[in-house]
């Protein structure tokens with residue numbers, strides 16, 4: 001077995017690591033290869049004093065301990081998490097932020113309790129406006145004087161969705177510190193910024209939440225500082241990635257396998273098409289995984305080039321709503337939700353070519 005590692009994007013001020021997209025395809029990402037995206041230092045956690053408090057809009061608060069939660073009705077579900085900044089580095093016009101390549105995405109089986117069950121047990125009803133989730137990690141942002149916690153909100157309907165869970169397990173193991181121990185929110189089908197790690201406080205609010213990670217970051221900003229017209233990130237867009245071959249790879253003429261992943265957030269991937277001539281002709285790839293809600297599907301395509309030369313390979317996914325990846329995703333200041341058709345340039349080498357040089 002080869003020693004495969006996460007790929008560092010930054011270590012300071014926070015640790016950010018990508019899944020190595022060049023590793024062999026696996027539907028379930030092993031925990032030690034699951035990408036890591038943090039805004040602050042890891043918070044210290046003492047499980048004996050940790051609790052989750054649920055506060056309603058009149059400041060009534062109910063606390064759950066770790067054992068309260070793990071003794072509730074358990075659910076498991078598979079969900080792909082994708083950072084909204086995944087593929088930021090692939091925008092032709094550079095966008096600010098961590099220059100993620102292809103690997104700010106991974107897939108795991110999450111075990112935990114339905115958020116809805118916890119909210120109901122705490123007496124929260126569907127009547128509020130939004131629910132705010134606070135992580136234990138905090139620190140300084142460049143644009144604010146005071147320290148802030150990592151906080152995000154959800155509309156009440158998504159919070160009460162039966163697939164929105166408070167996870168304490170990842171692929172059958174207790175959640176690790178890097179992924180939000182002891183409890184993280186999992187919001188399937190939404191960009192992973194919604195899936196708050198190191199959760200310790202949930203509050204019901206009557207006004208739309210305006211924290212910096214809700215209204216300054218993770219919004220689609222079309223012009224610098226034009227926050228007035230910024231739109232909140234929507235659920236994950238249909239997307240696909242070619243994992244193999246990789247950019248500028250040399251390939252022998254004859255049969256080659258092109259393979260990768262496709263995902264569609266709350267939707268299903270229904271089709272992946274491959275072009276090997278820069279986007280003129282498209283043929284369907286084989287989907288290797290069944291359609292599991294919220295989860296990426298591996299695909300493969302057998303390619304048999306005969307002639308030497310440069311080729312541009314492209315992958316294009318379609319969802320069950322008929323949405324297709326665009327040739328070029330719309331650029332935005334913060335470089336989010338890049339779902340452009342993925343293109344990889346390769347070189348096919350034939351033995352004829354080598355023989356003609358050597359003889």
Ligand SMILES: Nc1nc2c(c(=O)[nH]1)N[C@H]1C(S)=C(S)[C@@H](COP(=O)(O)O)O[C@H]1N2
Pocket residue numbers: 034035036037038039040081082083084134135136137150178179180192193194195196197198199
């Ligand atoms: N508390 C907290 N939750 C967080 C974050 C964070 O920095 N702090 N990052 C978010 C973002 S932007 C992403 S993409 C995912 C990454 O989850 P992972 O590190 O388990 O892959 O966590 C989300 N939840």
Ligand SMILES: [Mo]
Pocket residue numbers: 037082083084085192193
């Ligand atoms: Mo993210």
